[in-house]
Amino acid sequence: MKTKGRKKDKVNIVTLGCSKNLVDSEVMLTQLRGNQIDATHESQKDEANVVIVNTCGFIDNAKQESVDTILRYADAKEEGTIDKLYVTGCLSQRYRDDLEEEIPQVDAFFGTMELPLLLKKFNADYKQELLGERILTMASHYAYLKISEGCDRPCSFCAIPLMRGKHVSKPIEQIVTEARNLAKNGVKELLLIAQDSTYYGLDIYKKRNLAGLLRNLSDVAGIDWIRLHYAFPTGFPTDILEVMAERDNICNYLDMPLQHGATQVLKHMRRGTTREKQQELIHTIREKVPGIALRTTLIAGYPGETEQDFEEMMDFVEESRFERMGVFTYSHEENTHAHNFDDDVPDEVKQERADQLMALQENISWEINQKKIGETCKVLIDRREGGRFIGRTEFDSPEVDNEVIITADDRYLRIGDFVNVKITGASEFDLHGEPVL
Ligand code: SF4
Numbered sequence: 001m002k003t004k005g006r007k008k009d010k011v012n013i014v015t016l017g018c019s020k021n022l023v024d025s026e027v028m029l030t031q032l033r034g035n036q037i038d039a040t041h042e043s044q045k046d047e048a049n050v051v052i053v054n055t056c057g058f059i060d061n062a063k064q065e066s067v068d069t070i071l072r073y074a075d076a077k078e079e080g081t082i083d084k085l086y087v088t089g090c091l092s093q094r095y096r097d098d099l100e101e102e103i104p105q106v107d108a109f110f111g112t113m114e115l116p117l118l119l120k121k122f123n124a125d126y127k128q129e130l131l132g133e134r135i136l137t138m139a140s141h142y143a144y145l146k147i148s149e150g151c152d153r154p155c156s157f158c159a160i161p162l163m164r165g166k167h168v169s170k171p172i173e174q175i176v177t178e179a180r181n182l183a184k185n186g187v188k189e190l191l192l193i194a195q196d197s198t199y200y201g202l203d204i205y206k207k208r209n210l211a212g213l214l215r216n217l218s219d220v221a222g223i224d225w226i227r228l229h230y231a232f233p234t235g236f237p238t239d240i241l242e243v244m245a246e247r248d249n250i251c252n253y254l255d256m257p258l259q260h261g262a263t264q265v266l267k268h269m270r271r272g273t274t275r276e277k278q279q280e281l282i283h284t285i286r287e288k289v290p291g292i293a294l295r296t297t298l299i300a301g302y303p304g305e306t307e308q309d310f311e312e313m314m315d316f317v318e319e320s321r322f323e324r325m326g327v328f329t330y331s332h333e334e335n336t337h338a339h340n341f342d343d344d345v346p347d348e349v350k351q352e353r354a355d356q357l358m359a360l361q362e363n364i365s366w367e368i369n370q371k372k373i374g375e376t377c378k379v380l381i382d383r384r385e386g387g388r389f390i391g392r393t394e395f396d397s398p399e400v401d402n403e404v405i406i407t408a409d410d411r412y413l414r415i416g417d418f419v420n421v422k423i424t425g426a427s428e429f430d431l432h433g434e435p436v437l
Pocket of ligand 1: 154
């Protein structure tokens, strides 16, 4: 499609990386449309003459995917399929100078906090009145709600503070306004996200105030589920557990990336905690919120990780019996503290250890799921696949956790509805069931 003589720009936003990047793209989409600019998100139609790639710069694989995506659109620009190519997000924030040199086809690179500058390229202004408004791109019944930006933690392996800056909490009023607007538009589930959600409030309220925020969000009419992600173990505000226990619309679910289970490695990672302290915290959480689903993320193959350290981590996973778990292999990131050390664990050993951890988790998850058979669970319907409906319980976050597969030949279930489902079968990472009439 030749672009000569085109009057009005048609913009397509492409998002890579995490849910925080997705929220940024949704804000960008809302601002562009708020300025009467014809914009879409991840459109498969080949109509746009302007493409904005919102990149991820977290670890090797993610960086490679971002570079490949930019290059794909750089080729499209050379072929005349698109007129303009803009790049924003974490990779752009972190490697702008190198990228400008290596990919001159890109019209402009922007950092993670430069949306107003990007809008200027369309002669558009950042509309304050749209604060709290957001066009959702994934589903209409659940939405990610970013409660802060950046991070003050010194984790040795992590490049995120280099890309997202210092921790900045959003005021409670602003977050509650956004939640009300989302609820008004039909959202029933809010997924609270941040780099470190448990740090919330320390900057603007001079105290940890996640409990206060949760109470306010729990009072928002129309919100049935509030899900907490990205908690940090050190300085964990246990008062949030009381709020979780007292409020029905706060899911008995907690995502708390712990990164490792061996004290020696946790020290080296500058996590400010030990295996014992993590065990104690897990015990406290399970005691205060019985039946809670704990999700964590671990890193395999950190510099200097010995076979013994790894065995200790396996033992930690065995003892903790997380309901949900993900594992990354260590990625040697420039300008991080850990980059000063030898990346001495061979890639195949990293992968082997990650596989062993996930094999252990598969067994744990299978045993946990078997106990659900015969139970009736409240399930939020996310989508339809052929004659089956796919949903989630309060113990499952979208895209990363288990799903409930529902055969409903004789009944039509609506996406976005809650349905009571009798669990009839279970596998490692999924439950199967029938709607309760
Ligand atoms: S808390 Fe998370 S985002 Fe912050 S430095 Fe540690 S790993 Fe990175």
